[in-house]
Amino acid sequence: MEKAQLYRALKHYCEADARTVVESILDDDGLMAWRALYTRYSASSAAEHGKALSEFTVIATKPAKNPEGTKAVVMEMDRKTRNVIDVCGKDVDDTYKCGILIQALDPITKAHTAQWHHIDTPYAVLRQRVLEFANTVTSVTASG
Numbered sequence: 001m002e003k004a005q006l007y008r009a010l011k012h013y014c015e016a017d018a019r020t021v022v023e024s025i026l027d028d029d030g031l032m033a034w035r036a037l038y039t040r041y042s043a044s045s046a047a048e049h050g051k052a053l054s055e056f057t058v059i060a061t062k063p064a065k066n067p068e069g070t071k072a073v074v075m076e077m078d079r080k081t082r083n084v085i086d087v088c089g090k091d092v093d094d095t096y097k098c099g100i101l102i103q104a105l106d107p108i109t110k111a112h113t114a115q116w117h118h119i120d121t122p123y124a125v126l127r128q129r130v131l132e133f134a135n136t137v138t139s140v141t142a143s144g
Helices: 003-013 016-023 030-041 043-061 067-088 094-104 107-112 123-143
Strands: none
Touching: 003 016, 003 030, 016 030, 030 043, 043 067, 043 094, 067 094, 067 107, 067 123, 094 123, 107 123
16 A cells, blocks of 8 residues: 555544544655554553653753853754654644743843743744844854
8 A cells, every 4th residue: 555545544534633633744645644643642652742741841940041051942942842743743832932941041141032022922033032142142252
């Protein structure tokens, strides 16, 4: 059975949320659809989901000490976000990511990016502003 045939069969036999999982797969890839279903409904996957989300959340408990540390925090968030997507099949909510990032910022970066610390700021914008500031501060410190 080829990937497209498997995809069509899964789409035909799945209902409700399971069908939505199948339909979220691009290019009618039946193997990826099967993997997504397994990940979503596997008994052990619940524990893996919890672990991935917990590892993401723990970032907020270790605030950076300086702008250089903040850059490392952003990279760690990127890595752990990709892990959550791989394990859970969906991205972490932007508001939640913003809250975690704000808690993990060093005091200097937090003060200089405060105007973007509100609920309407998309995570990508906050991330960009934080990195712009941290990169500027660390390059000035390194050169002078």
